[in-house]
Amino acid sequence: MNSKTQNKIAIGGLYGIAGLVVLILLALLGYILASGVPQLSWHFLTAPGKAFLKGGGVGIQLYNSFYLLILAMLISFPIALGAAIYLYEYAKDNWVTTTIRTAIEILSSLPSVVVGLFGFLFFVVKLHLGFSILSGAFALTFFNLPLLTRSIEDSLRTISDVQREGGLALGLSRWETVTRVILPAAVPSILTGVILSAGRVFGEAAALIYTAGQSAPALDFTDWNPFNISSPLNPMRPAETLAVHIWKINSEGIMPDAKAISSGSSAVLVIAILLFNFAARYLGKRLYKRLTSA
Amino acid sequence: MFVNNDVKNAMAMEERHVIKLSDPDHPVILSTEDLHVYYGKKEALFEGDLEFASNQISALIGPSGSGKSTYLRSLNRMNDRIATVTGKIMYRGVDINQPSIDVYEMRRRVGMVFQRPNPFAKSIYDNIAFALRLRGVTGKHKLDEIVETSLKQAALWDQVKDDLNKSALALSGGQAQRLCIARAIAIKPDILLLDEPASALDPVSTGQLEDTLLSLKEHYTIIIVTHNMQQAARISEYTAFFNQGRVLEYDTTSHIFTNPSVQVTSDYVSGNFG
Structure with a gap:
C-alpha cells in the first residue's frame, strides 16, 4: 500500500x-x-406551574434560572477576576501558585452533585441559609469559580508580554498596567469566557437540587421589595430552576402532561444555552473589531 | 593547547579599551559602575562601566547574547523581576539601582522603546494621552497640544493627524514604532533607551526612524542597542562594543569603526564574526 x-x-x-x-x-x-x-407558547413561558393539573407553565422556573445565574455571576466574577490577575500577573511560579493551580484543577473536575451536597451541609444547614437562592448562588459559585478563573487567566495569557513592558516603561505601576492596558485589551476574550460559563451555570441541576431547592413558590411580579417572601428579588426564598424542574418532573412529576412540560422545558434550556453561545461569539468578535480597527 | 577559562578571561580582560568622557558641551548624564547582571545563578553581564553623554546618541553593538540588551534593560530597571542587578547606575548623581528609588517615577525620566512595536489596543490619541491622564495631566487643550508635539517630534503627525481616534493596532510597523517613540517622549523623559527599534522594520521605515532619532537628540539623550553596524555608524556619536557579557571597547563611533583598539572589535566591525 x-x-x-x-x-x-x-x-x-x-x-x-x-x-x-x-x-x-x-x-x-x-x-x-x-x-x-x-x-412552547407565551403561556408556557410565563405561567406558573401546576402540581396536579395539566396546562402549567415554567414562568417562575425560567425567572429563577436567570436570577440565580445573575447572582452567581455577581459573586463569582470578581473573585475569579482577582484570582486570575494574581495568578497570572503577580504571582511568581513557586509552590504556592502550584498548589493553587492544582486546587483549581481538582475543583473544576469535582462532580457537581458533590458541590451540591457540600452546599447543602454548609450553606443550607450549617449557615442556616435554608433552601434558598443565596445557598444556590454560593454553590454555583463553587462550581463556577475554577472554570471562570482558568478562562480569565487564559485570556490574560493571550495578551503579549510586550504590552506589559510597554506599560511599565511609561512609568506605570504593575497595577496600572494591568487595569489600564492589559484588561481593556483582554475584555473581548474575558467576556466570551464569562458568557460560555454562564451557559454552563444556567443548565446546572445537580448542584442546585439540595441548595436552591425543588419548589417554586408563587411570585408576585408587582412586588419588588426583596424582603417580602413573594417578591421575585427575595434571595432567601427557595427557587427551583428550569434544569432542576426537568429533573424533578421526570422523576416524580404527577401532572398529566409531565412529558410535554419536560420536553418544552428542555427545549427552552437548550435554546437559551445556544443563545448564550451565539451571543458570546458575536459580542467577542464585535468588541475585538472595535478595539483593533475602529 | 589547553587554555582554561580563567586564563582566557584574563586575556580578554587585558584587551579592553574604554574611554572616560570629557566633553563640556555634553556632560555625563548617566553612568554605570561595576554593573553585574545575573539570571538566576547564571551571570549574563560581567561588567559594564560606561558613561553616556547628554544630548548625544550612544550605540551598543555586539553579537547576539553579548549582553547589550541585558545591559540596556538594566538601565531603567526593566529587569527587576527577572534578574539580579548589582552595581551602581548613576543618573544625575543619584544611584537609581537601589531599593529606595521609586522605579515608576524613574522610568518616567528614563523611557524605553522596544524591539517589537507595542502600541496598546487603544486609539492613536489615547496611546499617548492615557499615561499623561494617569499622572494628572487633564484638560483637552493641554493634552491635544502634547499629543501633537510628540507626534511631530516622532515624525508621524502628518500621516495620522486625521485619524487620531482610529485604533493604533491598524498602523503599519514603522508607524507603530514611531507612535511608541511619540508615546515615550510625551511624558518628557531625559533619556530614551531603544532596544533594536528598527529590527522589525523595512529599510524605508528604518531610514525614517533614524532621521527621527537624529532630530530627537536635541532634546533627549539616546542610547540605542542595534544589530546593524551601519546604523550605529550613521547615527551615533559614541559606540560600545559588547562581547560575551563584557564591554570590550567604548569610544567615539568613528574610532570604533575606523581604527578600533581591540582586535575582537576590529574582527566584529569588519564582519569576521557575529
Whole structure:
C-alpha cells in the first residue's frame, strides 16, 4: 500500500468519525427541539406551574434560572477576576501558585452533585441559609469559580508580554498596567469566557437540587421589595430552576402532561444555552473589531 | 593547547579599551559602575562601566547574547523581576539601582522603546494621552497640544493627524514604532533607551526612524542597542562594543569603526564574526 492510498484511507476514517460526532449531536438536538418546540407558547413561558393539573407553565422556573445565574455571576466574577490577575500577573511560579493551580484543577473536575451536597451541609444547614437562592448562588459559585478563573487567566495569557513592558516603561505601576492596558485589551476574550460559563451555570441541576431547592413558590411580579417572601428579588426564598424542574418532573412529576412540560422545558434550556453561545461569539468578535480597527 | 577559562578571561580582560568622557558641551548624564547582571545563578553581564553623554546618541553593538540588551534593560530597571542587578547606575548623581528609588517615577525620566512595536489596543490619541491622564495631566487643550508635539517630534503627525481616534493596532510597523517613540517622549523623559527599534522594520521605515532619532537628540539623550553596524555608524556619536557579557571597547563611533583598539572589535566591525 503506498502512502497516497494510506492518506486517503486516513482522511476517509477521520471524515467518518467527525461525521458521526456531528450526526449524534444533531440527532440529539433535533430530538429535543422537535419534541419540545411544539409545546412552547407565551403561556408556557410565563405561567406558573401546576402540581396536579395539566396546562402549567415554567414562568417562575425560567425567572429563577436567570436570577440565580445573575447572582452567581455577581459573586463569582470578581473573585475569579482577582484570582486570575494574581495568578497570572503577580504571582511568581513557586509552590504556592502550584498548589493553587492544582486546587483549581481538582475543583473544576469535582462532580457537581458533590458541590451540591457540600452546599447543602454548609450553606443550607450549617449557615442556616435554608433552601434558598443565596445557598444556590454560593454553590454555583463553587462550581463556577475554577472554570471562570482558568478562562480569565487564559485570556490574560493571550495578551503579549510586550504590552506589559510597554506599560511599565511609561512609568506605570504593575497595577496600572494591568487595569489600564492589559484588561481593556483582554475584555473581548474575558467576556466570551464569562458568557460560555454562564451557559454552563444556567443548565446546572445537580448542584442546585439540595441548595436552591425543588419548589417554586408563587411570585408576585408587582412586588419588588426583596424582603417580602413573594417578591421575585427575595434571595432567601427557595427557587427551583428550569434544569432542576426537568429533573424533578421526570422523576416524580404527577401532572398529566409531565412529558410535554419536560420536553418544552428542555427545549427552552437548550435554546437559551445556544443563545448564550451565539451571543458570546458575536459580542467577542464585535468588541475585538472595535478595539483593533475602529 | 589547553587554555582554561580563567586564563582566557584574563586575556580578554587585558584587551579592553574604554574611554572616560570629557566633553563640556555634553556632560555625563548617566553612568554605570561595576554593573553585574545575573539570571538566576547564571551571570549574563560581567561588567559594564560606561558613561553616556547628554544630548548625544550612544550605540551598543555586539553579537547576539553579548549582553547589550541585558545591559540596556538594566538601565531603567526593566529587569527587576527577572534578574539580579548589582552595581551602581548613576543618573544625575543619584544611584537609581537601589531599593529606595521609586522605579515608576524613574522610568518616567528614563523611557524605553522596544524591539517589537507595542502600541496598546487603544486609539492613536489615547496611546499617548492615557499615561499623561494617569499622572494628572487633564484638560483637552493641554493634552491635544502634547499629543501633537510628540507626534511631530516622532515624525508621524502628518500621516495620522486625521485619524487620531482610529485604533493604533491598524498602523503599519514603522508607524507603530514611531507612535511608541511619540508615546515615550510625551511624558518628557531625559533619556530614551531603544532596544533594536528598527529590527522589525523595512529599510524605508528604518531610514525614517533614524532621521527621527537624529532630530530627537536635541532634546533627549539616546542610547540605542542595534544589530546593524551601519546604523550605529550613521547615527551615533559614541559606540560600545559588547562581547560575551563584557564591554570590550567604548569610544567615539568613528574610532570604533575606523581604527578600533581591540582586535575582537576590529574582527566584529569588519564582519569576521557575529
